[in-house]
Amino acid sequence: MKPEDIVKRASELRWKLPQDFHDRWVEKVYAESAQIAERNVQQKGTSHRLTWERRLDSLLTNRWTGGPIMVLMLAAVLWITIIGANVPSGLLANLLLDHGHPFLKDLAQSAHFPWWLSGVLIDGLYLTMAWVISVMLPPMAIFFPLFTMLEDFGYLPRVAFNMDHLFQRVGAHGKQALTMSMGWGCNAAGIVATRVIDSPRERLIAIITNNFALCNGRWPTQILLATIFLGVLAPPAVAGLVSAVAVLGVALLGVLLTFVTSWMLSTTVLKGEASTFTLELPPFRPPNILRTLYTSLIDRTLIVLWRAIVFAAPAGIVLWSICNIPLGDASLAQWLVHILDGPGWLIGLNGVILVAYIVAIPANEIVIPTVLMLTVLTTGVAGVGEQGAGVMFETSENATLAMLLQAGGWTTLTAVCLMLFSLCHNPCSTTIYTIYKETKSLKWTLVSTFMPIVIGIVLCGAVAFVWRMFSG
Amino acid sequence: MAQTSGANCSNCPASGGGKLERLGVKLGQSDFVIALAGNPNTGKSTVFNALTGLRQHTGNWPGKTIARAEGGFSLGGKKYKLVDLPGTYSLLSATEDEEVARNYILFGRPDVTVVVLDPMRLERNLNLALQVLQITEKAIVCVNLMDEARAHGLEVDARGLARDLGVPVVLAAARQGEGIQELLTEIDAMANGRSSCAPRKLSYDIGSVQESIDELAGALGEAFPNMPHREWVALRLLEGDPRIVEAVASGEIGVLAEDHVSTETINACSR
Numbered sequence: 072m073k074p075e076d077i078v079k080r081a082s083e084l085r086w087k088l089p090q091d092f093h094d095r096w097v098e099k100v101y102a103e104s105a106q107i108a109e110r111n112v113q114q115k116g117t118s119h120r121l122t123w124e125r126r127l128d129s130l131l132t133n134r135w136t137g138g139p140i141m142v143l144m145l146a147a148v149l150w151i152t153i154i155g156a157n158v159p160s161g162l163l164a165n166l167l168l169d170h171g172h173p174f175l176k177d178l179a180q181s182a183h184f185p186w187w188l189s190g191v192l193i194d195g196l197y198l199t200m201a202w203v204i205s206v207m208l209p210p211m212a213i214f215f216p217l218f219t220m221l222e223d224f225g226y227l228p229r230v231a232f233n234m235d236h237l238f239q240r241v242g243a244h245g246k247q248a249l250t251m252s253m254g255w256g257c258n259a260a261g262i263v264a265t266r267v268i269d270s271p272r273e274r275l276i277a278i279i280t281n282n283f284a285l286c287n288g289r290w291p292t293q294i295l296l297a298t299i300f301l302g303v304l305a306p307p308a309v310a311g312l313v314s315a316v317a318v319l320g321v322a323l324l325g326v327l328l329t330f331v332t333s334w335m336l337s338t339t340v341l342k343g344e345a346s347t348f349t350l351e352l353p354p355f356r357p358p359n360i361l362r363t364l365y366t367s368l369i370d371r372t373l374i375v376l377w378r379a380i381v382f383a384a385p386a387g388i389v390l391w392s393i394c395n396i397p398l399g400d401a402s403l404a405q406w407l408v409h410i411l412d413g414p415g416w417l418i419g420l421n422g423v424i425l426v427a428y429i430v431a432i433p434a435n436e437i438v439i440p441t442v443l444m445l446t447v448l449t450t451g452v453a454g455v456g457e458q459g460a461g462v463m464f465e466t467s468e469n470a471t472l473a474m475l476l477q478a479g480g481w482t483t484l485t486a487v488c489l490m491l492f493s494l495c496h497n498p499c500s501t502t503i504y505t506i507y508k509e510t511k512s513l514k515w516t517l518v519s520t521f522m523p524i525v526i527g528i529v530l531c532g533a534v535a536f537v538w539r540m541f542s543g
Numbered sequence: 544m545a546q547t548s549g550a551n552c553s554n555c556p557a558s559g560g561g562k563l564e565r566l567g568v569k570l571g572q573s574d575f576v577i578a579l580a581g582n583p584n585t586g587k588s589t590v591f592n593a594l595t596g597l598r599q600h601t602g603n604w605p606g607k608t609i610a611r612a613e614g615g616f617s618l619g620g621k622k623y624k625l626v627d628l629p630g631t632y633s634l635l636s637a638t639e640d641e642e643v644a645r646n647y648i649l650f651g652r653p654d655v656t657v658v659v660l661d662p663m664r665l666e667r668n669l670n671l672a673l674q675v676l677q678i679t680e681k682a683i684v685c686v687n688l689m690d691e692a693r694a695h696g697l698e699v700d701a702r703g704l705a706r707d708l709g710v711p712v713v714l715a716a717a718r719q720g721e722g723i724q725e726l727l728t729e730i731d732a733m734a735n736g737r738s739s740c741a742p743r744k745l746s747y748d749i750g751s752v753q754e755s756i757d758e759l760a761g762a763l764g765e766a767f768p769n770m771p772h773r774e775w776v777a778l779r780l781l782e783g784d785p786r787i788v789e790a791v792a793s794g795e796i797g798v799l800a801e802d803h804v805s806t807e808t809i810n811a812c813s814r
Contacts, residue, residue, distance in 0.1 A: 072762040078792045080762065081780040084755040088781055092752065097635065099745055104669035111703040112665050118696040349632070353584045354663070354691060359718070 124355055131226070132352075137233040144226070145322065148217045150315035153294055156209040163208065167201035187395070195391030196384050202440040203383045204376070207291045211372045214290060218256065219367040223358035227252055231350060239345045241330050242337030244273035246348065247280075251329060254284030255322075258498055259505040261286075266509075272343045278506055279519045280332050282498045283325040288379070288435030292493050293318045295439055299473045300486035321490050328495070328526065379436035386430055386437050387444070394448035405449050418528055419488030419535030421480060423449065428492075433500050438493070443472070446479035484538050488531045495527030563727060564617040565596025573615060573624035575734040578651065580644055580675055581659035582668050583630030586687045588612075589717040590659055591627040594727070618731055626653065632667070634674045642786070649678055649772050654734045656682045657726070662692040662699050672708065676742035678775050682710045683729050690716040709742040747778070755781055767796065 072080070089095070130136055175197060179189035221227070227249060235245035246268050254261030261281045268274040285293065297317040302310035337343065394404040401409070408422035415421040427441035476485075497520050498506070507516045581587045595614030612627040628644040648656055656679050660668040665686075676682055686692075686699055705712040711729045715722025732738040747753050759777035763770060770776070776796065779787040790796040 072766060074766055074791055074794050077759065077762045077766060078780065078788055081759055081777075081788070082783070084759065085781055085783060087751045087755060089752075093635075093782060096747070100670050100673050103673055103743075103745060105666050107669055107704070107707045108666035110707065111700040112662065113698045113700075115696045115698055118694070120694050121696075351582075351584055356691070 127355065128229070128352065131229045132232050137229070141230060141233060142319070142323070144221065146315055146319045148214065148221075149294075149318050149322075150311060151217065152210050152214045152290075153298060153314050153318070154311045155213045156294070159209040159212075160205055163205035167205055168198075171201060172198060190395060191388055191391050195387040197387075199383045199387030199390065199437070199440050199444055200380050202443055203379045203437060206295060206439055207379060207436060208372070208376055210291050210294050211287070211376065212368065215256070215367040215372050216364055219363045220358040220360070222252075223356065223363055225353045225355045228350060228352050232352060235350070237330060238333070241334035242343065242345055243276045243280075243333040244268045244270065244345060244348070245350065247273070247277040247329075247333070250277050250281060251284045251326070254281045254286060256287060258282055258284065258286045258502040262502065262505050262509055269348075270343075270346045272337075272341050273346065275510065275515060276333050276336050276341055278510060279336060279515065279522065280329045282502070282519065282523050283328045283332070283494065285322055285325055285494060286435065286499075288438075288499065289493050290318075292435070292439050293321055293490055295472075296486045296490050296493075299476075300481075300483055303473070304483070317490070321494055324491075325494050332522070332526075379434055382434035383437045383440060386433075386441060390430065390441060390444050390448070394445070402449075404445060408445065408449055417535065418492070418531035419484050419538070420492060420531065421485065423479060424485075424489060424492070428496060431499075432497070435493075435499050443475065446475060449479075484535060484542075487538075488535055491534065492527050492531050495523045495530055497521070497524050563724075565594070572622070574621040575654040576624045576626065576651070577730055577734070578626045578628055578647055578653035578656045579659060580628050580648060580656055580671070581630060581687075582632055582661060582664070582671055585630065585659045585661040585668065586717055587627055587630060587659045590657070590685065590687060590715070590723075590726075591625060593717045593720060593723045595625055618727055621731075621735070623730070623734070626651070631671065633671060634678070648675060649775065652771060653679075654681060655730055657730065658682055658684050660684060660686045661688055662686050662697055663688065663695060665699070673743065673745065676708065676710065677744060678772050680740065680742060681733055682740075682742060683726070683733060684708060684710055684712045685722070685726055686712060686714050687717055689714050689721065690719055707743065710740045711738065752781075763791075770796065 131140060172193065175193045176189065179193060184192075230252060231245060231248040234248040238245050238247050247265075249267065250261050250264045253264045258281050261284060262278050265274050265277040265281070268277055294314070297314040298310075301317045302314035305313040390404070393407070394402050396403045398406055404426065407426050410422065411425040412422035415423075415425045423442055423445045426445060427438050430441050431438045497503070503516060503520055506519050507513070510516060579587050579591055591612065591614060594616050596616070613624060614627075615622060615624050617623065626647065628647055631641040631644045634641060634645045634648075647653070656675060658672045658675050660672060672682075672684055684704065686701070686704070689699070692699060699714060701712045701714050711733070713722050713726045713729055715726060717723065729738070733740070747756065756774055756777045759780055760773040763773045763776060776787060776791070780791060787796070
């Protein structure tokens with residue numbers, strides 16, 4: 072028989088098949104399973120752990136307590152990160168900037184390096200890398216293990232469960248909560264994770280909106296700005312708390328924007344109903360602390376840090392060069408900053424920040440180091456190495472970093488707008504490439520890239536306008 | 544006569560000490576292919592990591608193994624390729640994950656399929672195990688997460704389960720490395736044809752159904768002589784599963800069947 076004939080014969084024979092054959096077959100499998108399971112499993116006594124788990128679940132997934140607990144957990148993680156990063160950050164800055172930088176400078180001088188070589192290598196390459204390490208390593212080394220432990224414990228599916236009805240209401244898939252939490256680690260990873268969503272429409276929504284989940288490279292920016300600009304507005308005793316709440320606010324704004332943009336997409340260009348799915352709540356498992364530390368330090372912290380350093384090193388060289396290549400009576404960097412100062416002012420930022428965002432397209436991680444570098448080199452604050460006393464995360468008014476940025480014309484408004492802009496701007500080049508690979512569509516890649524920038528410009532512009540109106 | 548050379552020794556199961564060597568992803572040509580199937584969140588990836596020495600990301604949430612992951616180990620001089628399939632509840636419906644798993648077990652022709660079960664949800668997990676046993680003879684059941692089951696006060700009768708299912712059953716707690724050695728021993732024995740099994744098959748208990756299946760399976764056997772699992776394909780044809788109908792009509796099913804991954808198929812189960 073030819074293949075077509077087999078198919079034909081099968082459809083003839085189908086008439087002989089009882090109508091409910093499939094159901095009867097499934098029932099049979101289930102009945103058999105139940106019998107075998109009953110014969111071979113015995114429950115000895117009552118299980119304390121089971122009742123404990125049920126109680127915990129009824130608290131974590133409760134309609135009234137589930138949401139607040141989620142927010143509190145995130146706040147606690149952020150607060151521990153901010154408080155805990157202070158001391159090691161100061162130590163690293165002390166070592167790498169206060170002692171390392173002058174030491175290398177002296178070494179270069181005694182080796183009779185030409186001024187441009189020591190400039191490129193020590194003021195460009197080394198200084199940028201030192202900043203990346205001292206600013207980023209401590210918060211990451213605290214944040215990632217904490218987050219991984221929550222994941223290990225089994226909390227993430229509960230988050231998905233709690234947020235499912237919200238996602239359904241905006242016409243998106245409930246599993247988007249999972250891909251969003253992955254995005255809090257890395258947007259590129261979050262976008263790959265959207266493969267768990269079967270419907271192409273809902274998957275596209277999850278991909279486009281993933282950028283509103285603050286990633287690795289952006290948490291440190293948020294934490295740093297909140298600490299040195301917003302924390303200082305409060306009395307020292309609650310400074311850490313205020314900073315944590317500010318960062319939490321930005322993260323939650325990201326969640327809100329995820330919902331708003333998902334809703335906009337699903338009611339306009341990506342119309343359709345939300346599809347159903349099964350989500351099994353796994354048992355709570357005690358996190359394996361040592362393994363968690365190992366995987367989150369090696370797999371996440373060091374890889375992210377390495378990526379930042381790899382991108383920061385050439386960026387440092389580029390930066391030093393554009394700051395030292397003269398063009399008429401100013402350097403190339405000064406021209407760029409000067410040109411972008413106008414549009415920057417309109418959205419509460421400045422030229423330095425916009426140049427930094429262009430330089431930092433390969434990696435969000437280097438935005439802050441680039442900003443610092445450009446500020447130093449364009450405002451001409453001399454001797455950073457000597458001045459950058461190990462107080463990068465110190466929340467006192469004398470913090471050198473704050474002074475440096477204030478010398479560059481920064482106000483609280485600049486910090487607030489930068490925090491918002493850091494949430495809403497184009498994804499890094501790795502993420503853009505991942506979006507293209509996953510969607511195979513130039514159109515959706517462009518939408519995912521430019522939609523956040525437009526939202527960011529509108530948001531920052533509005534905040535700056537209102538702020539200036541009220542502060543006169 | 545006097546040829547007691549190394550050639551004979553290396554064939555003997557006692558040689559090589561049966562020592563596990565974890566190969567990670569560095570596997571060239573493998574001697575055997577082992578598939579890992581199971582419901583979501585039963586710790587398949589943890590079992591996978593324990594066997595291969597890889598650190599594939601495991602997370603306590605379902606659905607994180609998206610496509611299939613592969614790794615390898617070497618035991619008693621033989622190389623094994625291990626394939627971690629996405630977690631599925633059943634092989635009967637048609638989500639993307641279930642299709643990956645189903646096609647692999649059916650047409651990837653793994654030498655052994657290890658079904659990982661969660662003892663706390665054994666009834667639901669057994670559905671999948673029984674469905675897998677319908678389509679393959681060479682299966683091992685691994686009841687994982689035994690540490691949690693004990694904490695819940697559950698006792699699992701491995702011998703009883705093995706008797707009811709007709710395949711070897713290993714109790715394990717892969718996170719602690721418990722039961723991994725036993726699992727390896729069973730895999731080794733089954734892949735090398737040293738153990739035999741007679742998995743429980745459910746009969747399609749309606750007379751005319753069995754007749755129709757036999758007729759179609761016979762026709763399929765003529766059209767695609769190398770195709771395994773003819774009965775199962777025949778049943779899906781009869782039920783009008785659109786993907787299977789299409790695969791048969793286009794002849795694609797023959798390609799699927801020939802595209803098997805194992806270099807040689809060893810009949811480990813004597814029925």
